[in-house]
Structure formats: structure tokens, C-alpha cells
Amino acid sequence: MDLELALQTFFEESNDLLGEMESILLDAEADSTTTEQLNALFRSMHTIKGSAGLFGLDIVVGFTHEVENVLDLLRDGALRLDDMLTGLLLRCHDHVKEMLTALAAKDSLERFADTELLDELIAYNRAAGGAAAQDAAETTPPPEAPPAAAPSEPPAAPDAQKPEQWLLSLRFGPDMLRNGMDPSSFIRYLATIGEIDRIEAVTTQLPAGDAFNPETNYLRLEALYRSQEEQQTLLDVFEFAREDSEVHIWPWPPTSRQQAQTLASAAPEEAEAVLAVWLRFGLEPETAEPEAAPDESFAMEVETPQAEVVELAQEEHSTADLDPVLLVDAAQEAPAARAGVKTSGDAKSGKQAESKFIKVEAGKLDSLINLIGELVIAGAAANLVARRSQQSALVEATQTIANLIEQIRAGTLSMRMIQIGEIFSRFPRVARDVSRELGKDIQLHISGAETELDKSMVEKLGDPLMHIVRNAIDHGIETTERRLASGKPAEGHVWLNAYHESGSIVIEVADDGGGLNQERILAKAVERGLVPADSALPEQDVFRLIFEAGFSTADQVTNISGRGVGMDVVRKSIEQLRGTIDIESELGLGTTFRIRLPLTLAIIDGFLVEVAAATFVVPLEAVIECIELPAALDKDSVHDCLNLRGELLPLLRLDSFLDLPSVPAKRRNVVVVHYGDRKAGLVVDALLGEFQTVIKPLGNLFRHLKAISGSTILGTGEVALILDVPALIHHATQKEAERYALLPAREWDAGTTNTAAKTDRSAQ
Structure with a gap:
């Protein structure tokens, strides 16, 4: 397994989770919190903790574990998400992000080991936990007589009698090794939050000879585990063991019904071997004969607070992101699924939905855009050669290629578009x-x-x-x-x-x-x-x-x-x-x-114009229309105005503005351009039509030019400059405003009369 690639995936997923956490905290601060938001907060930090544990990042695990404890109290209702707690959690968010940034930069995490935030979290946990216990003692009167429990629903053990020893029955899927997962990493992580008393492997399914495949998992692990963590916390450790893995966690010793559910999917020889392991662990022989797995839900058998677990399972199931090791959702599943087998149709469809998206390195996409730009230029050159050859079949073929290139260009550019x-x-x-x-x-x-x-x-x-x-x-x-x-x-x-x-x-x-x-x-x-x-x-x-x-x-x-x-x-x-x-x-x-x-800085649709034997490109999105320049307008004026259907349109003669030698032309044209709500007319000598424009940056020598935004290569191999329409419009409108603003009153009147006369002549 490529550890660097796995770490990169860890960074990306953790950053997404941290972004979700920050968004929830800010939204929750503005409005009232919901159970779904609180569960999402808990899951985001818990997932980061679990992933960090797989990589042996003990400092990250230790800190996120304390944050997780606070979020667990918040989820239980022992804490309220006020401004102070939101600020603390946001600072914890920043701290985790700093640790991930340091880890990505190959820096040591030792400087994050001792932090004031960790002390605040521990103090917060102790204070909140003590206050919750005191409130419960003061507000809960002793019952006159304990209610009788139903036969199928034994009473839950109080916190003081919560079992510390658990039976872990782990049957990882056969494809776990192929998917890059290491079963031992889960065991190593469990050792950080508890103590493994005994562990044995069941090898009855291990083939011999040529039937053995080193990439297939055949082992089943049975373990006695000691921890103060709740059952749901231990189940969540295996949230990455998706697909066909089977995980059972029971208080030790398990009941006959729990034994039956654990062995429901096992082959006879495997079930016999597992029972033998349990007997070696100390299971009483008279309880080692499991009953047949009942049809009713076994959620009531788990001696932990069930309402929270069932509620979380229902929420996750409704979002098609069902945890394969969350056993309490088995009331709605088939018997095999109740035994821990992954058969959820929603989960399969969720997996298929994830496969529709792939992550591509940004550099590869940039390289593809550059190649398509060169393809656009080569296609324009081929189209020019075809037109000059006057062969209709060749022209038609190059036009078809040009259309396909345009579709490829549009599709590739859309891949670079993000929200x-x-x-x-x-x-x-x-x-x-x-x-x-x-x-x-x-x-x-x-x-x-x-x-x-x-x-x-x-x-x-x-x-x-x-x-x-x-x-x-x-x-x-x-x-x-x-x-x-x-x-x-x-x-x-x-x-x-x-x-x-x-x-x-x-x-x-x-x-x-x-x-x-x-x-x-x-x-x-x-x-x-x-x-x-x-x-x-x-x-x-x-x-x-x-x-x-x-x-x-x-x-x-x-x-x-x-x-x-x-x-x-x-x-x-x-x-x-x-x-x-x-x-x-x-x-x-x-x-x-x-x-x-x-919208993009790579390839645009352009409109070619000719000014004094030079070719320029106007971005097509800025072009409104093209009209003929009235012959009555003064040709010697750098700035002028045109009456465009009752609208005063400032004109900018590009040959004079760019200091190009004027050449005789039979007719001049005005390209009406706009940017925002402002318009101007660019006076050009000829219109050459649309052109797919690959934007090439200008050299440092020309970066100061305000009227030019870039360059492109034509099909002939010549270089054409791309006009900066916003700068030209601003220049045209500003110069006209300054021209009349600085005139004395008499000259202003005369200039206004002059302009009005020209406007009337142009309208005629």
C-alpha cells in the first residue's frame, strides 16, 4: 500500500470533515441546533480520530479523543451549545487543521502535544460530567418499586455496573487486504483506548496448497477486551471495515442469544472452533450452547443505552450511508444481515454513487487544457489550408473536426469549473x-x-x-x-x-x-x-x-x-x-x-477584426452587434459619438488610439461592445468573423499595456493581440466626459451644438 497516497486521502477527507464541522458550528450558532447536526459534529471528529489511529498519529488521536468526549456530552444533552462552547470547538477545529498542515509539511507534531486547549477540554469534560451527575442525582426521585422488565427486554445496567470487559468477534471481509486495509491496525488502535486481555485467531477457513491466495483474508479474530468506552464507540472503530465484514461486540460473557447471532453466518467447523476459543476465555460450559437466533430484533439485548444508538442508526440509514458494523439496525434487515452481514441495498447504491466521481490531479487537467489549446490552433491552421485548396470535401472534413474540437474544448473547460x-x-x-x-x-x-x-x-x-x-x-x-x-x-x-x-x-x-x-x-x-x-x-x-x-x-x-x-x-x-x-x-x-x-483564463470565443493591416481579437461575449460607420462622421477625431437608436454611443478609433498608420478602406465598421451597463463603439477597418482564441500571456515588457489583455496565435501562425474591452470602454467614456467637463461655458455650448449636428447627420 502506498502510504503517501493513503495519507493524501486522509488529508483530503479530514479537511472536508473539518469544513463540515466549521459550517455546522456557525449555522448552529445562528439558529437552534438539531440532533442531526450534533450527530454530524460527533461523527466528523470521530472519523478523523479513527483515521489518525490507523496511521499511528497518537497526538492527533489524543486531542481528537478529548474533543469527541465533549461532543458526546453535547449529543447526550449534558451540554448546551452556547457561544463559549462554540468558540472552544472552533479553536479545536483550528488546532486539528494546524496539526494536519504540519503533518502534510513533514513537520514534527511534538509541539502540539502539550496545549492549553487540551487542558480546557479535559476540564470541560470533568465539569460537565460532574454537573450532569449532580443534576441527575438531585432531580431524579427514587422509584417506589422498580418496574418489571419484559422477558425480551432485560433492564439496562446502571453506569456504576457498566461492564468493562467485552467480547470482540471480528470476521473481516475476504477483500480487505486487496483494498489496502490491515486488520492489525484496528487492533493497535483498540490498544490505545483500552486493554486487550486475550486474542486468538480462528483458522478453520484457511486453505492449503495452491488454493491459498496471499491477497485474501481468511482469519477470524476473537478477543477479550477491557475498556470503559461504550459499545457504540467500539463499534465505530470499525467504520472503515465496510462491504462484507462482520463485527460483533458484546458484554462479556455473552448471552445464549448473542452467541447464536454471532455464529449465525459461520460454517459448522468455524462455529465449533469459535466456541472452543470462548471456553478457553472462561465462558461457562453450561452457557456455551447457543440458542437459535430469534426473529425479533436483538437491539434490546445490548446492555447499553439503546435509544441513542437506534436513533443514530435510523439517521444514518436514512442517508444511505449505513455503517456496516452498526448492529442495532438489524430489526429491519434479513436474518443474515442481523448477524452482521452487509446486505443493505441502500449501502450498495451509495457505493455505486460514490464510484461516479474520481479525483484528478489539477496539474493533469491543466496539461490537458494546454494540449487542447494547441489542438485549437492546429485545427485553425488546417481549416485555413483547406479553404485555400478550394476542395469542398477537405473543407467539410476540417469543419467537422473543428466542431468536435469545440465540443472537446467546452467539455474540458467545464471540468475546471467549480462552484x-x-x-x-x-x-x-x-x-x-x-x-x-x-x-x-x-x-x-x-x-x-x-x-x-x-x-x-x-x-x-x-x-x-x-x-x-x-x-x-x-x-x-x-x-x-x-x-x-x-x-x-x-x-x-x-x-x-x-x-x-x-x-x-x-x-x-x-x-x-x-x-x-x-x-x-x-x-x-x-x-x-x-x-x-x-x-x-x-x-x-x-x-x-x-x-x-x-x-x-x-x-x-x-x-x-x-x-x-x-x-x-x-x-x-x-x-x-x-x-x-x-x-x-x-x-x-x-x-x-x-x-x-x-469565466475562464484559458480559451475563449473571439471575434477577429482588422485595423491598419493588423489583426486583433475582441472577446465575443463582449460584442453586441456590428454596424457600418456613417461616412458623415469626422474621420480626424480620435473620440466621437454615434446616435445608436436614440442612445449616445462613444466611439474609439483603434487606429488612432493604438497609433497605427491609417490605411484607406472602402467602408469602416463599428463593433459595439459592452461591459456591465456601459457601452462603446470600436471603429475598425474590416470584420473577419468568429475565432476560437487560445489566450497566451504577454511578456513582462508588455504587462503595463492597459488596452491589451493577451495574445493568441492564428491559423497562419501570426500573432494577434486580444483587446481589453473593459479598459477600452473606460478610456472612451472617461475621455469624452473629461473633454466636455473641462470646456468653458461658451465652448461647451459650441461643442454640444457640434455633437448634436453630427448626431443628426449620422441619423440621416
Whole structure:
């Protein structure tokens, strides 16, 4: 068995369980807890403990065992999940995560052996256990006479008489070794939570000669085990022994009925050998003749608290994740299943459902995307050669190949798409911790977590969103006193939302706080020399000043923010993803940060245009329509406007803007593009049609270019630049606004008349 591969699986599963634990704790803090949530909390920590025990991680096992004890008290109702206990469990979550991170980095776990958290957990267990016992003694009056127990339901033993010695009858499945499991690892783990008095192997099923297969398990283990743990805890140790394993755990000595259930599936010679082992363990001969296994449920025979075990079994059975060693669910199963044999149809279907998904290394997927990109380029070259040859059959064949390549491209890219909820899930914890540190009452609302985005972009979005959310909580939401004084509710709200729009993804972070103060931002910018003292900037330009490096209007520096570090990093990170970030704010009502990003950074559908004998690519998702440029418009103007069905459309002549030599053309065209709610027209010389575009990054020498977002290779082998539509639209609209904003009154009137006249002529 590859230990590294098994450890990697352990890390992945443990991180998933820790994420589920954190989510449950945060949800439970906001609302009332349910039995299902408490059981899920217990199972998550118990599973991590069991897996760590298989790898001999005693420090992890010891700590998670104490956490498990607290969760067990919580599940029993001896504890209530209040704010203090939630905080303790969240710190335990962080501690386990730190241990796993250190283990993955090959670091020693010795520094985690002695921790204050462990002492807190032990003290919590003792205090809670003592208080529960005292409450039970004070509130439970002695009965006048004990009720008579039904013959099929003997009374449960009190805690003081709980048996310490157990009989373990373990019949692991024949495929256990093939599945990479080691039966001895379960025994080693049991030795950490109890003491094995005696253990013997039953070898009656062991074949001889050529019939022996070294990869098949033939052994049956019988053991006398001493532990204070409850039966359910011992059964849960074997939760990884799925499929056809059979596990029985009984208080020693077992009753005749329990003996019969244990031996129901054994062959005669095996049953005789097992009985002989029990006699050597000290079983009285007169009780060593098992009765026939009864048809009724044997759940009542187990001398442990049954209501909890039956309830847990029913919950797990309803979710098609039935534990194969949970014997108390046998009341609804066939006799063979009641004997411990795995025959549940729900469990089989659950196993089949799991097999529908496989985990693929991210690097392999990235390599496949790169190869498909090269295939797209090669397909375009083949299609160009076919068109030039003017052979219809060849053109048709290459077109078929191109269609298949497009389907492969779309399917492969969809494999890289993951839900943005992967990063959204970390923010409830951030909101909780930061709001408590600042002494604010803040509720975080998340929507659109199922929106999909390219995996590489999701990974890079975590830090920018973290800055924005923390700033919204620190700067955006006012203190409770200030909110009450302004007539607002004491509880502040932050919204995190994601949705698709026009081939892009939009992520919004909004709050109902005090909003941005334009005058204060402008005054701070003037003080720092960022803008002239007499400047009159548009609202959006004022808001964009907060993205300047070192810019901050905070009155005091806190552990959260106020040092002017972070928002400039946010802007740079978003721009590196070919995205934009806009701000909407109203003083006293709140602020909204709106991030727009392309869906993928690998392959896009493009629209080829020609400008001054050079070829450029416009992302097809940004193109609305193409129209002919009216001949009446002034050709010498770099910026102009067009009346597009009653809408004023700013124009940007790409040849002048990019400083390219103008070439004569019979007709010029306008490509109407948009980004969000803003539009502009790009004046080009020719339209060349759609083109599958493989995005190639620009070199370091050209990274400062705002109008170019990347490059691609055409079928001819030539390089075409990809236009940055958001930057071009912003430039066109901003220049037109500045052009008229800086004109004196008389020139403004004349310019307005001029533009109106041009608009009328173009409409005609």
C-alpha cells in the first residue's frame, strides 16, 4: 500500500470533515441546533480520530479523543451549545487543521502535544460530567418499586455496573487486504483506548496448497477486551471495515442469544472452533450452547443505552450511508444481515454513487487544457489550408473536426469549473471572528454560492475578497451605538453574492453601513498629493482613490485594517484576472463593491477584426452587434459619438488610439461592445468573423499595456493581440466626459451644438 497516497486521502477527507464541522458550528450558532447536526459534529471528529489511529498519529488521536468526549456530552444533552462552547470547538477545529498542515509539511507534531486547549477540554469534560451527575442525582426521585422488565427486554445496567470487559468477534471481509486495509491496525488502535486481555485467531477457513491466495483474508479474530468506552464507540472503530465484514461486540460473557447471532453466518467447523476459543476465555460450559437466533430484533439485548444508538442508526440509514458494523439496525434487515452481514441495498447504491466521481490531479487537467489549446490552433491552421485548396470535401472534413474540437474544448473547460462557494464558505467564520473582535453584531448573508467559475480564478479570488469583506465589517458597518443613534437596527448586515451576466461572473460585497464619504476621501487625496486641490472628479473616480497604495481614511489603526494596505492589492489582483472592480455607495446607507471577471483564463470565443493591416481579437461575449460607420462622421477625431437608436454611443478609433498608420478602406465598421451597463463603439477597418482564441500571456515588457489583455496565435501562425474591452470602454467614456467637463461655458455650448449636428447627420 502506498502510504503517501493513503495519507493524501486522509488529508483530503479530514479537511472536508473539518469544513463540515466549521459550517455546522456557525449555522448552529445562528439558529437552534438539531440532533442531526450534533450527530454530524460527533461523527466528523470521530472519523478523523479513527483515521489518525490507523496511521499511528497518537497526538492527533489524543486531542481528537478529548474533543469527541465533549461532543458526546453535547449529543447526550449534558451540554448546551452556547457561544463559549462554540468558540472552544472552533479553536479545536483550528488546532486539528494546524496539526494536519504540519503533518502534510513533514513537520514534527511534538509541539502540539502539550496545549492549553487540551487542558480546557479535559476540564470541560470533568465539569460537565460532574454537573450532569449532580443534576441527575438531585432531580431524579427514587422509584417506589422498580418496574418489571419484559422477558425480551432485560433492564439496562446502571453506569456504576457498566461492564468493562467485552467480547470482540471480528470476521473481516475476504477483500480487505486487496483494498489496502490491515486488520492489525484496528487492533493497535483498540490498544490505545483500552486493554486487550486475550486474542486468538480462528483458522478453520484457511486453505492449503495452491488454493491459498496471499491477497485474501481468511482469519477470524476473537478477543477479550477491557475498556470503559461504550459499545457504540467500539463499534465505530470499525467504520472503515465496510462491504462484507462482520463485527460483533458484546458484554462479556455473552448471552445464549448473542452467541447464536454471532455464529449465525459461520460454517459448522468455524462455529465449533469459535466456541472452543470462548471456553478457553472462561465462558461457562453450561452457557456455551447457543440458542437459535430469534426473529425479533436483538437491539434490546445490548446492555447499553439503546435509544441513542437506534436513533443514530435510523439517521444514518436514512442517508444511505449505513455503517456496516452498526448492529442495532438489524430489526429491519434479513436474518443474515442481523448477524452482521452487509446486505443493505441502500449501502450498495451509495457505493455505486460514490464510484461516479474520481479525483484528478489539477496539474493533469491543466496539461490537458494546454494540449487542447494547441489542438485549437492546429485545427485553425488546417481549416485555413483547406479553404485555400478550394476542395469542398477537405473543407467539410476540417469543419467537422473543428466542431468536435469545440465540443472537446467546452467539455474540458467545464471540468475546471467549480462552484465559487468553495471560497464563500470561509467567510462565515471570518465574519464571526472579526465582528466579535470589534464588538459588533453582524450577520453575513451568502447567495449564489453555486455559481461556477474557473478553478484557477477561484483560488486567486480568496485574498481580494477577504480584504473587501474585512473592510466592510471594520470600516463599513458602524458601531452599535452609532447605528442606533442614526435610526438603524443594532445588527449590521453584509451580503456576499455571485451571478453570471453576459459571459462574465459578477461578485458583489455589499453592506448596510455608513457608506463612503466623498468629501473626506477627496480631502485625504489632496493632502497626500494624489489630486490637485481644485479638482472636481466624478463620483466613480473619487471612489477609486481608495485603491491607491497606502490610502486610508481610518481614524485609528486596528488589527483588522486602517494601515492603508490591502485595497491596492485587491485592485492589482482583480486586474491580473482581467477583471474590473466598481464601487457604488450612498452616505449613510451602505456600499457595494462589484467585481466582474471572465469565466475562464484559458480559451475563449473571439471575434477577429482588422485595423491598419493588423489583426486583433475582441472577446465575443463582449460584442453586441456590428454596424457600418456613417461616412458623415469626422474621420480626424480620435473620440466621437454615434446616435445608436436614440442612445449616445462613444466611439474609439483603434487606429488612432493604438497609433497605427491609417490605411484607406472602402467602408469602416463599428463593433459595439459592452461591459456591465456601459457601452462603446470600436471603429475598425474590416470584420473577419468568429475565432476560437487560445489566450497566451504577454511578456513582462508588455504587462503595463492597459488596452491589451493577451495574445493568441492564428491559423497562419501570426500573432494577434486580444483587446481589453473593459479598459477600452473606460478610456472612451472617461475621455469624452473629461473633454466636455473641462470646456468653458461658451465652448461647451459650441461643442454640444457640434455633437448634436453630427448626431443628426449620422441619423440621416
